[in-house]
Amino acid sequence: MDQVLGxxxxxxxWERLDMLTDLANRADAQSLVSVARSELPRLTEAWRAMLKMHEPDERGDCPTCSTRWHRCKxxxxxxxxxxxxxxxxxxxPQQQSATDSRLQGRRKSPISAHPAPTAAETTGRHALVNPRRAVTA
Structure with a gap:
C-alpha cells in the first residue's frame, strides 16, 4: 500500500509541475503575475525545506543521501x-541542462526493463501504478 500511496x-x-509549466508557457501577463505571487513563495519554501534536509553534517556528509555503508560528501x-x-x-537559460535531459527522458520513457504500460494501465497523464510490479501491503 505504501508503494501505491507513494x-x-x-x-x-508531477501534475502540479506540468500545470505550472503550461501556465508559464501559455498564460497572459496578468495571469502570470497572479500565479507568480501565489506559487513562487510555495516553490521557494519547498526548495528551502528540501535543501535543509541535505545540509552537510559536521563531517561534511549529506545525511539524507548517505547510507550506513556509503557516505555522500x-x-x-x-x-x-x-x-x-x-x-x-x-x-x-536557453541551454537545456544535462539534468533536465535525464529527468525528461525518465518521465517520457521507463528506465526499468519493464515495457511501457498500455493506455488501459494508466490514469491521466501519469500512471498511478505499474500493474506489472507486485504491490505488497
Missing amino acids: QVLRNAV APCSVWQVAHEHLVAGGLA
Missing part, C-alpha cells in the same frame, strides 16, 4: 541540481 503522491507533484546531487537551476541556470 506513486499517487509523486503523480500529484557535500555538495550532494540535490545541492548540485539546485545550484544548476537556481543560480547557474540564470546565466544560460
Whole structure:
C-alpha cells in the first residue's frame, strides 16, 4: 500500500509541475503575475525545506543521501541540481541542462526493463501504478 500511496503522491507533484509549466508557457501577463505571487513563495519554501534536509553534517556528509555503508560528501546531487537551476541556470537559460535531459527522458520513457504500460494501465497523464510490479501491503 505504501508503494501505491507513494506513486499517487509523486503523480500529484508531477501534475502540479506540468500545470505550472503550461501556465508559464501559455498564460497572459496578468495571469502570470497572479500565479507568480501565489506559487513562487510555495516553490521557494519547498526548495528551502528540501535543501535543509541535505545540509552537510559536521563531517561534511549529506545525511539524507548517505547510507550506513556509503557516505555522500557535500555538495550532494540535490545541492548540485539546485545550484544548476537556481543560480547557474540564470546565466544560460536557453541551454537545456544535462539534468533536465535525464529527468525528461525518465518521465517520457521507463528506465526499468519493464515495457511501457498500455493506455488501459494508466490514469491521466501519469500512471498511478505499474500493474506489472507486485504491490505488497
